[in-house]
Amino acid sequence: MSISMWVFIMFFTSLEVCGQADAPESVRVMEGDVLRLHPGVPELKQDVQILWSYERDNLSTRVAQIYQGKIYTSYDERFSGRVQLDRKTGVLTISNIRTNESGPFEAFIVINTKISKRKFSVDVYAAVSSVTVRQSTDCPDCCGVTEALIHLVLAGLMFLLDLV
Ligand SMILES: *[C@@H]1O[C@H](CO)[C@@H](O)[C@H](O)[C@H]1NC(C)=O
Numbered sequence: 001m002s003i004s005m006w007v008f009i010m011f012f013t014s015l016e017v018c019g020q021a022d023a024p025e026s027v028r029v030m031e032g033d034v035l036r037l038h039p040g041v042p043e044l045k046q047d048v049q050i051l052w053s054y055e056r057d058n059l060s061t062r063v064a065q066i067y068q069g070k071i072y073t074s075y076d077e078r079f080s081g082r083v084q085l086d087r088k089t090g091v092l093t094i095s096n097i098r099t100n101e102s103g104p105f106e107a108f109i110v111i112n113t114k115i116s117k118r119k120f121s122v123d124v125y126a127a128v129s130s131v132t133v134r135q136s137t138d139c140p141d142c143c144g145v146t147e148a149l150i151h152l153v154l155a156g157l158m159f160l161l162d163l164v
């Protein structure tokens with residue numbers, strides 16, 4: 001990690017950030033999907049700077065940045081080759097997202113001298129195989145053929161008993 005990077009991060013995190021310190025926006029995405037985070041700025045002008053950061057084990061690292069009109073997406077080798085940043089919208093996309101990449105993401109948006117911050121709480125859930133989904137016995141539709149037959153037989157018996 002370069003010193004200038006830390007200076008940059010400390011600069012941003014120590015600043016009184018404009019706007020409400022609202023709760024992070026929750027984003028749920030399935031493992032292997034594309035994570036897409038919107039910085040919430042309607043239109044990016046030439047002079048906008050955006051820094052996207054990712055936090056893990058209390059360590060904040062840069063993931064991508066728009067700086068002086070240029071896009072930088074290869075700061076963090078853990079996301080290597082999977083990060084894209086859209087110049088027009090500032091949207092961050094990370095393809096093939098992993099469960100170990102859940103956690104807080106933040107966008108620092110600088111327009112002229114105004115800085116705003118947007119927090120995201122990203123939850124990457126594992127793709128669940130349909131076979132392992134619930135093996136509970138409380139759902140009659142899930143029971144095996146034998147049980148289904150027993151139910152049928154019992155129902156038949158009840159029917160007969162009713163007739164008697
Ligand atoms: C992160 O910081 C919090 C509070 O400062 C601490 O309780 C926690 O143990 C830290 N986690 C790690 C992984 O260092």
Ligand SMILES: *[C@@H]1O[C@H](CO)[C@@H](O)[C@H](O)[C@H]1NC(C)=O
Pocket residue numbers: 077078079098100101
């Ligand atoms: C998550 O794990 C994958 C390998 O399973 C690795 O390539 C990736 O860099 C990890 N991501 C983070 C943020 O540690």
